[in-house]
Amino acid sequence: MATLYIVATPIGNLNDFSQRAIDTLKNVDHIGCEDTRTSSVLLQHFQIDKPTFSFHQHNEHQKVDYLMDLLNQNQTVALISDAGMPGISDPGFLAVRSAYQNGHDVCPIPGPSAVTAAIAASGLPSDRFLFEGFLPQKKGRQTKIKEIADSDITTIIYESPYRVVKLLNTLAEFCEGTRWVCVARELTKKFEEIDRGQLSDIVERWNSKDSIKGEFVVIIAGKTYED
Template identity: 70%
Template sequence: MSTLYLVATPIGNLSDFSPRGVEILNQVDQIACEDTRTSSVLLQHFQIQKPTFSFHQHNEHRKVNHLVNLLNGGTDVALISDAGMPGISDPGFLAARAAHQNGHTVTAIPGPDAATTAVAASGLPCDRYLFEGFLPPKKGRETRIREIADSDITTVLYVSPHKLVRFLNRFSEFAEPDRWICIARELTKKFEEVQRGQLSELIRIWEERESIKGEFVVIISGKSYSE
């Protein structure tokens, strides 16, 4: 029986990588990477020299068989994404399921992820929250936005920079203008921002931005929340 390690990697600041994460990557036989070029920066920084292979959303179904064959052959494998915990809005679910189905051990090595980092910093209720990840690009998107607008608990979303203003404006069609929102950008990185305010105010602020770049997490309060 072999082990598949799901290793959380830093979401920006390399200093957030845990000593245990480094230890496991040095210990395993092979490392599956969402993007081998991106992961090479992390591996070189920590002087980790192990064979790598790609495991991303476009080849995940095909590479699961390769990964299982490695495990069946007695090889321990670590899976890392570009940032954060594998399987959370990143490849990883299929690998973990297949490893379990084939009788192998699946161990997660915890670390930072953008969702919990952002919701903790938001100042919005986080005793209960719904993680939506990325909304579907087309089919079902409006239904999900309506559900979020009608929800009584905090919702956490990942939003692409070029879709941020469009999302806020669309959300405003179903939610009150005084709905509390927090927009977290580039968490743990040099240009980190955590901006909190009411929906109408944040729409105005971000519409006035000349350019919108970076990784975004949007935290939306429940509809009954007020300050």
């Protein structure tokens, strides 16, 4: 029986990488990376020299067997994503499930997460929330946004810089302008921005921006919430 480690990596600021995570990566036999090129920067910075292999959404099904072969040979494996916790809108679920099915241990090494960082900084209700990850780009997208508009609990969405304004404008079609929203951009990075306010004001501000870059987390309060 071997162990699969699920290791959270920084979402921007390298100082957020825990000593436990560093020690774990230095002691495993192999590291599965969402993108070996991206991960190499992190690994070199912390002087971690271990064999790596790619494990991402496009090869996850094929690489699960390879990962299981390593564990079955009593080799320890760590799984990391480009940023945050593997398995949270990133590859990892299939590997964890297969590890359990094959009798291996799974050990999470917690750390940075855009979900928890954004909800904590939003000032919106966090006793209950729904994490939707990335919404469908086409089919079912508008239906999902309408469901969010009708929800009584806080909803968290990941969005790209190319679609965030369109998302806000679509929300405005289904929500009252007084709905509370928080747009978090580039969390933990140099140009971190946390914009909290009523939807009508948020939409106006983001529609007026000339250039929009970065990784986004959008948080929508439940429809019954009053600030």
